[in-house]
Amino acid sequence: MNEKVSDQTVKIGVLLPFSGPIGLWGNSCEACSILAAAELNSYRGILDYKVELEFIDASVAPSAVAKEVSAKVHSGEISALVGTHTSDIRKEVAHAIRGRVPYIYTPMYEGGDQCTGMFLTGLTTEQSVLPTLEWLCINVKSQRWFFVGSDYVWPAKTHSSAIDFLHSRHRQVVANELLPLHCKDFSSTLDRIEQEKPDVVFINLLGEGSIDFNRQFAQRGLDTQIIRYCSAIEENMLYAIGNENSRNLFSSMGYFEGLDTNEAKSFNKLYYNNFGELAPGLNQISVSSYEGIMLLADLAERSQSLLTNDIEKTSMSAVNFHSPRGEITLLNKNVQADVFIVQAKDNGFVPLHRVGY
Structure with a gap:
């Protein structure tokens, strides 16, 4: 460890899912968080304090x-939070x-939150989903759309914005279904898809739900x-869905492991050099945990403080990192940030279009 780092520590609470519908992201998010802390501590930590992570x-x-979280913040046990989890938890934690x-x-989210002390690194529906819908309207047969998502704030708000957008492009939305988070059997929805014969199915099911739906589809x-x-949908989910079940499947995010960019290739090398080839697979969700910790350090350095104010x-000014x-x-x-529109192929994603910001 670099001698510039103090023996004193600053503890960051890291909120991650380790079970449930999005628990498949927990291990890779944890690894990326550990990598970020190690990288900071190899130089000067945060404001010369050694970074310590507490996973919640x-x-x-x-x-x-x-x-x-509120108890740990109130007691002074943690000095900052980085969260990779669902929007309903974000709202509760921010209020607390x-x-x-x-x-x-x-993570990506529905947009709109401007709470004191909260900084959001995920792309919104307007930034990521709507440009992809525009691209699909131009490049594939897309007159009739069927929406299916989890009954939860992010899919609900995303669907509302997306439906308005598609109507403005003179497309027809034939169904909009929001299903329970732990739904496993999608027979009735698939029956309806067979009946409606849409050109495109827009899927906003969380984690395991999306895997099960795509297999059954x-x-x-x-x-x-x-x-x-x-x-x-990202690399871990695609692998679970299976190559044989991934025909005509599209996604869009700011990062995919297979992107041919210097930044992605450099990070991939750093990650696998540290954790080995059998490490949990990289994806947009896990990389966002790394970014969150690094952004926190950047903001603290610029402010020379970890105080919210x-x-x-x-x-208040643009911060580039x-x-x-x-x-x-x-x-x-x-x-x-830029968005990459991709198509599934051979257990990976092929980039088709880059949307610049």
Whole structure:
């Protein structure tokens, strides 16, 4: 460890899902968080303090997560938060801590939150989904659309914005279904898809739900004629879905492991050199955990403080920082970054189009 780092520590609470519908992302998020802390501590930590991480399970009820986090913040046990979890937990935690410590929220989300002390590195529906819908409207047969998602704030709000957008492009939305988070059997929805014969199915099911749906969709042979667009599907999910079930499957995010960019290739090398070839696979969700910790350190360095008010003042101007996605900009506490539209092929993703910000 570099001698510049103090023996004193600054503890960051890292909220990650380790079970439930999105538990498949927990291990890779944890590894990327550990990598970020090690990278910071190899130089000067955060403001010359050694970075220590405390992992908090964000798989339980939002109220329980908020209660645990609030107690740790109130006692001074943690000085900042980085969260990679669902939006309902974000809302509960933000309400509970009321800006007492900086809170970096990293996944894609529905947009709109501007709470004191919260900084969002994930792309919004407007930044990621709507440009992809525009591209699909131009490049594939896309007159009739069928929406299916989890009954939860992010899919619900995303669907609302996306439906308005498609109507403005004179497309028809034939169905909009929101299903329970733990749904495993999609027979009735697939029956309706067979009946409606849409050109595109827009899928916003979380984690394991998306895996099960896509398998069942392909097993019915629907993948031969119907396009699928999944706005939150990444490498781990694609592998679980199976190459044989991934025909005509599209996605869009700011990072994919197979991107041929210098930033992505450099980060991939760093990650696997540290954790080995059998490490949990990289994806946009896990990389966002790394970015969240590195952004926190960047904001603290610029502010020379970890106090919320000081970091808020710093973030009033555009903050540019480097990440595995390339150079991205934090403006008004939200990130601006490029989006890659991809298609599944041979257990990976082939980039088709890059949307610049």
